[in-house]
Amino acid sequence: xxxxxxxxxxxxxxxxxxxxxxxxxxxxxxxxxxxxxxxxIDFFDPSYMPGCEDFANQHINVSKYNAPKVxxxxxxxxxxxxxxxxxxxxxxxxxxxxxxxxTEAVNSKTSIENTLDLYKKLYEIYNTDNDGDNKFDKYMxxxxxxxxxxxxxxxxxxxxxxxxxxxxESKTSVVNCNSECVTLFASYVHExxxxxxxxxxxxxxxxxEGHNVFIQKVLRCNGEKYLLPPVENFDAxxxxxxxxxxxxxxxxxxxxxxxFTPFGPWIRxxxxxxxxxxxxxxxxxxxxxxxxxxxxIKSKMRDYNIAYISS
Numbered sequence: 001x002x003x004x005x006x007x008x009x010x011x012x013x014x015x016x017x018x019x020x021x022x023x024x025x026x027x028x029x030x031x032x033x034x035x036x037x038x039x040x041i042d043f044f045d046p047s048y049m050p051g052c053e054d055f056a057n058q059h060i061n062v063s064k065y066n067a068p069k070v071x072x073x074x075x076x077x078x079x080x081x082x083x084x085x086x087x088x089x090x091x092x093x094x095x096x097x098x099x100x101x102x103t104e105a106v107n108s109k110t111s112i113e114n115t116l117d118l119y120k121k122l123y124e125i126y127n128t129d130n131d132g133d134n135k136f137d138k139y140m141x142x143x144x145x146x147x148x149x150x151x152x153x154x155x156x157x158x159x160x161x162x163x164x165x166x167x168x169e170s171k172t173s174v175v176n177c178n179s180e181c182v183t184l185f186a187s188y189v190h191e192x193x194x195x196x197x198x199x200x201x202x203x204x205x206x207x208x209e210g211h212n213v214f215i216q217k218v219l220r221c222n223g224e225k226y227l228l229p230p231v232e233n234f235d236a237x238x239x240x241x242x243x244x245x246x247x248x249x250x251x252x253x254x255x256x257x258x259x260f261t262p263f264g265p266w267i268r269x270x271x272x273x274x275x276x277x278x279x280x281x282x283x284x285x286x287x288x289x290x291x292x293x294x295x296x297i298k299s300k301m302r303d304y305n306i307a308y309i310s311s
Contacts, residue, residue, distance in 0.1 A: 024203040026092035027154035028210075033096040036080060037104075040073045041065075049075040051129035059118045062109040070105045074122045075130055082135055094139040098148055099155060112145050119143075150200050153188055157181060157207055161214075168219060177221035181211060185228050192231060205231045 026033065046053040052071035060067045074097060081093040101122075102108060102115040123140060126132040164179050185208070192201040208228040215221050 023091070023199050024095075024151060024154050025088070026096045027151060027158055027203055028206060029092070030096055030099070030155050030158070033077075033093055034100065037073060037077050037097075037100050040076045041069075044069055044072045044076075046072050048072060049079075049130060051075075051125035055125065057118050057121060059106055059110050059114045063106045065105060070101070070118075071122055071125065074101065074105075074119075075126050078123070078126050078132065078136070079130065082132070090136065091139045094136050095143060095147070095151060098143055099151055102148070102152070112148050116143065116145070116148065146197075150197065154200075154203055154207070157184060157188070160184065161207070161211060165214065175219055175221070177215065177219055177223075177226045179211065179215065179226070182226075182228060185211075189229065189231050201231050 046055075046068035049072045052068050052075060054068070055071040056067050057070075060070055063070060065073070077093070077097055077100075081090045084090065084093075098115065098119055101119055102110075102112065106115060106118070120140075123132070123136070127134050161179070161181050164176075164181065167176055185204070188200075188204055192204055208231060212227045215226050
């Protein structure tokens with residue numbers, strides 16, 4: 001029984017790890033969400049969003065905004081996401097709202113865990129007092145310390161690259177080919193290769209492509225030293241884990257299919273038909289052999305009788 005439980009737990013872990021990742025598309029398009037959130041900063045009324053007027057939270061003591069204002073901005077943004085009713089936009093928006101709370105609302109002066117706790121309380125108010133209908137539960141449940149940490153790194157990378165692009169746009173006489181992104185990117189690539197987060201790696205690839213095109217085609221800088229290195233790496237552990245996982249999943253699922261689904265009777269029927277076919281072939285072969293032996297005996301008897309008569 002314990003062996004079966006271990007198999008189930010392992011399968012659930014692998015399914016979650018490889019099949020339900022949080023995508024980081026918002027990293028490259030975060031300005032769209034930032035612009036929307038910033039539009040609520042100057043025009044707000046805490047009474048406009050029920051539950052915000054008396055809202056208080058210990059983590060907002062270090063914020064540049066007071067608690068009711070943070071609550072109003074966050075809930076107006078969630079309402080906007082609900083009205084848009086585009087799943088991908090909503091998923092990215094929910095993730096970006098964490099980033100805004102952490103970097104803008106509390107000014108990165110508290111831990112990721114504390115920001116997530118603040119986010120959870122705001123989301124509860126949105127559902128209970130503002131007809132949220134728990135619409136974003138499936139996105140909220142995927143937001144954790146790891147995804148938030150990686151989102152901050154990716155957005156930070158894009159912000160650094162934007163700063164680098166502005167140098168070119170300022171029309172300075174000297175072209176700078178050395179991007180500050182190179183060292184930071186290399187450290188994130190190492191994390192990608194050892195962390196097995198495919199979506200994190202995917203967004204790093206997207207960033208690398210845009211960065212290198214800008215270096216080569218816009219700045220016209222020549223030399224590998226100015227380019228970001230490839231994200232791909234030979235994954236020896238993955239080459240072992242994935243086939244092993246498939247074997248374990250198959251060994252666990254096949255007996256259940258065989259015993260509790262129509263697959264069992266179907267395969268038994270197929271095996272039975274093949275078994276009967278081989279039995280028939282063996283029987284016919286045996287009969288042919290017996291007939292052949294009888295004919296040989298009869299032939300020998302005729303030869304014996306002829307020899308006896310002639311004598």
